[in-house]
Amino acid sequence: MAPRAPFVPPEILLLGPGPSPVSPRVLAALAAPPLGHLDADFVRLMDRVQEDLRTVFGTRNRFTLPISATGSAGMETCMVNLLEPGDRAVIGVHGVFGERMKDLAVRQGAEVVEVRSEYGRPLDVERMAAAIAAGPTQLVGFVHAETSTGVLMPPEEIVAAARRAGALTVLDCVTSLGGTEVALDTWGVDAAYSGTQKCLSVPPGLAPLSFSDAAMQRAAHRARKAPSWYLDVNLLGGYWGGGRVYHHTAPVNMVYALATGLDEVLEEGLTARFARHRAIARALVRGLEPLGLQPLVPEACRTPMVTAISVPDGVDEAAVRRHLRAAHAIEIGGGLGALKGRIWRVGLMGHGATMTSVLRVLAGLADALRAQGRRVDAAEAMRAAQA
Numbered sequence: 001m002a003p004r005a006p007f008v009p010p011e012i013l014l015l016g017p018g019p020s021p022v023s024p025r026v027l028a029a030l031a032a033p034p035l036g037h038l039d040a041d042f043v044r045l046m047d048r049v050q051e052d053l054r055t056v057f058g059t060r061n062r063f064t065l066p067i068s069a070t071g072s073a074g075m076e077t078c079m080v081n082l083l084e085p086g087d088r089a090v091i092g093v094h095g096v097f098g099e100r101m102k103d104l105a106v107r108q109g110a111e112v113v114e115v116r117s118e119y120g121r122p123l124d125v126e127r128m129a130a131a132i133a134a135g136p137t138q139l140v141g142f143v144h145a146e147t148s149t150g151v152l153m154p155p156e157e158i159v160a161a162a163r164r165a166g167a168l169t170v171l172d173c174v175t176s177l178g179g180t181e182v183a184l185d186t187w188g189v190d191a192a193y194s195g196t197q198k199c200l201s202v203p204p205g206l207a208p209l210s211f212s213d214a215a216m217q218r219a220a221h222r223a224r225k226a227p228s229w230y231l232d233v234n235l236l237g238g239y240w241g242g243g244r245v246y247h248h249t250a251p252v253n254m255v256y257a258l259a260t261g262l263d264e265v266l267e268e269g270l271t272a273r274f275a276r277h278r279a280i281a282r283a284l285v286r287g288l289e290p291l292g293l294q295p296l297v298p299e300a301c302r303t304p305m306v307t308a309i310s311v312p313d314g315v316d317e318a319a320v321r322r323h324l325r326a327a328h329a330i331e332i333g334g335g336l337g338a339l340k341g342r343i344w345r346v347g348l349m350g351h352g353a354t355m356t357s358v359l360r361v362l363a364g365l366a367d368a369l370r371a372q373g374r375r376v377d378a379a380e381a382m383r384a385a386q387a
């Protein structure tokens with residue numbers, strides 16, 4: 001048979017809400033030959049990845065490992081292990097990923113109390129605390145950085161309220177990990193999960209996860225086994241921990257990639273990396289004003305790694321994204337759920353959080369707006385961003 005035409009992906013600058021750009025070094029790690037998944041050299045790499053994940057999560061939790069699936073599987077791992085039918089769960093919903101967490105809690109047969117805030121605003125701490133105190137609560141869950149809205153929710157007060165009530169806390173760190181401070185032990189968070197394709201700048205495919213001893217105790221003493229075999233932390237602990245009991249075949253090359261992504265994160269240093277994300281986001285926001293664009297979220301609760309931009313009246317939201325992709329080879333995101341058609345989302349994450357990305361996306365936005373008959377000052381936007 002004649003050779004088939006290979007799939008060659010075009011070179012697109014990924015400035016959406018994920019996946020984020022991947023460095024050549026991480027791509028090279030993916031292309032190395034796989035080892036056996038119980039090979040002694042691979043087991044050593046597993047240990048190293050677990051230790052590095054503890055560092056980025058800010059924890060000494062023994063149970064810290066990547067789930068072999070995407071961020072949503074990290075969320076599901078928390079819910080299937082920590083909730084049983086009839087448990088009371090308070091879920092804060094300030095965007096689409098909070099909705100997903102609520103859905104997963106409902107699927108466990110839990111009695112779910114949701115505390116909502118308007119998309120684009122943080123959770124109301126008082127209302128969360130009141131809902132937690134209103135009944136015996138087993139679990140409190142919410143999203144740290146809501147990628148669907150661009151809001152960063154400081155977790156300390158809600159976590160403290162949960163601990164006072166004896167509830168375990170679950171924190172979604174999918175977008176925040178590696179881009180802004182995550183300090184599970186200082187905050188007292190019991191379970192947290194992330195994804196590789198946001199600020200860690202590794203392709204999608206793994207979900208870093210960490211459970212405190214209290215969370216592991218809850219999972220170990222359930223009335224019934226967790227309804228998921230693949231995501232049962234008792235079994236996963238036997239594979240990634242001391243016994244090395246075969247559970248599933250870890251996606252070996254993705255573990256290479258994550259290890260290399262973590263090397264890059266730790267070589268840069270967490271503090272420097274967080275400062276870079278803040279500085280780059282600030283540059284983007286400064287450049288928006290000369291284009292007649294406004295961020296959706298007030299500065300005080302904006303997350304640096306994803307900026308939601310309100311679509312001005314009369315501008316075709318989807319046409320701007322199509323123009324960026326076709327004429328500038330840039331991907332940005334649109335709105336989800338209640339914000340569909342109303343915002344663009346520009347992700348400046350990990351390897352993509354650079355001044356070059358900011359200048360390219362501002363130039364692209366200026367051009368796309370001009371194509372819709374807007375009069376915008378692209379040069380002024382560039383100057384403002386670089387100031």
Ligand SMILES: *Cc1c(COP(=O)(O)O)cnc(C)c1O
Nearest residue numbers: 070071072097145147174175195
């Ligand atoms: C991306 C994301 C998820 C889902 O992760 P997937 O890898 O798409 O499954 C969950 N929560 C937040 C905050 C996210 O940004």
